[in-house]
Amino acid sequence: MKKYKIGYRTFKTAVGATIAIALASYFNLQFAASAAILTILCIQPTKRKSVHAVYTRIVASLVGMAFVFLFFENLGYYPIVLGIMLLLFIPTLVSLNVIAGFISSVVIIMHLYAEANFTAELLLNELALMAIGFGTALAVNMYMGDFQKELDRSIDQLEEIYRSIFSEIVKYLRNGDTSWDGKEIIEAANLLNKAKSLAFKDVENHLTRKENEYYLYFDMREKQLEIIERVLPKITTLPVMVEQAELVADFMEDLAEHVHSGNTARTFRDKLEIVKEEFAKMPLPETHDKFVAMASLYQFIEEMDEYLIIKQSFRGIKKKGKKKAITDAT
Structure with a gap:
């Protein structure tokens, strides 16, 4: 059995997730728990990787919301439409070199799909979740140990x-x-x-x-x-x-x-x-x-x-x- 140890990254993940969900709940955002998920997905071992992770996830999420509007609002909120959208969405992320942000973007996409109604209010809610989730991850990742x-x-x-x-x-x-x-x-x-x-x-x-x-x-x-x-x-x-x-x-x-x-x-x-x-x-x-x-x-x-x-x-x-x-x- 390996020695039980709580490392830097584990500690920052726990702290970041707690802060993110607390902030999202404070502002009464829908899917507040997702802010913690977005934070967890951005916790990285170094500052440079953290900045790159946040960048890829922001771009991927914004592109994902654009795809949701184009596909679901025009073709309907159906599973087959989701599948067709992903067939085009994933290669787009690859071409933009932000495929690392795919999972984070799917979190946002599924919120919009579940609501089946692309409104300005829901859009602002998702943008706020992104700001809190990614912003919290960036903040906690700015503290690194001195080697x-x-x-x-x-x-x-x-x-x-x-x-x-x-x-x-x-x-x-x-x-x-x-x-x-x-x-x-x-x-x-x-x-x-x-x-x-x-x-x-x-x-x-x-x-x-x-x-x-x-x-x-x-x-x-x-x-x-x-x-x-x-x-x-x-x-x-x-x-x-x-x-x-x-x-x-x-x-x-x-x-x-x-x-x-x-x-x-x-x-x-x-x-x-x-x-x-x-x-x-x-x-x-x-x-x-x-x-x-x-x-x-x-x-x-x-x-x-x-x-x-x-x-x-x-x-x-x-x-x-x-x-x-x-x-x-x-």
Whole structure:
């Protein structure tokens, strides 16, 4: 049995439905309970989706009332007329790209069909129900939770995982330790999926914002993770240990200690150039295995340069309560 939980959306649905039906009853509207239905149909997980939901339902309902007048007032209030009307009404909503408002429009249509008399008074009643139902949904949906603390926490967790991955690489290069099971790679991938989803939801909660710095950050880290996954088999299956392994280990240890705000990616790219220069000064390999090991290590540092380029191109964000921007992180 799943844990019983009342979420944001559930709470807003209950509050919105209560307010809508109370207002409709206060103004003595016919079908007052339908105001609650209209509100419930518009409750959405984000502000942007809420605005779009209200838009589609208003348009669909207005088009529906126009169809009712054209069909029922001219052909009569009969089931067959309702069926013919729906055959044309649904494709119309699809062409207008407001099919999401179909159910809400049917609520209005069935009110008019039940009364079998399209009067100005009934029309005003339905417009009032729409104003209360959709307006209430829009009002309660304007309050959304703040995801910034959770996003900051995801950043901290992800950077800790990256530090752990780099530390495991260092242990292998220095000691030949092959006990690592690579679980951090899976943890990083799962965390990135959740964090990007949350960051996208944060974008949807800002009506004028088209992109989210947190989303760009996690997207950047995801690209870096792809590089890490690609090079790990090369660096952890060296046929022999060569002198250059210690150089790479020193660099990775330094990088592991600075996966946070405080050191720029440019700084580490400069350090990587020094590693390359040291590589060039070392003697050529004497055996095939040493040649393969050196080639793998050199390919590894080239990939790590790409890892840093990806970070360097990120413009950065400012974490809540932090003085330094994440743009300084590696």
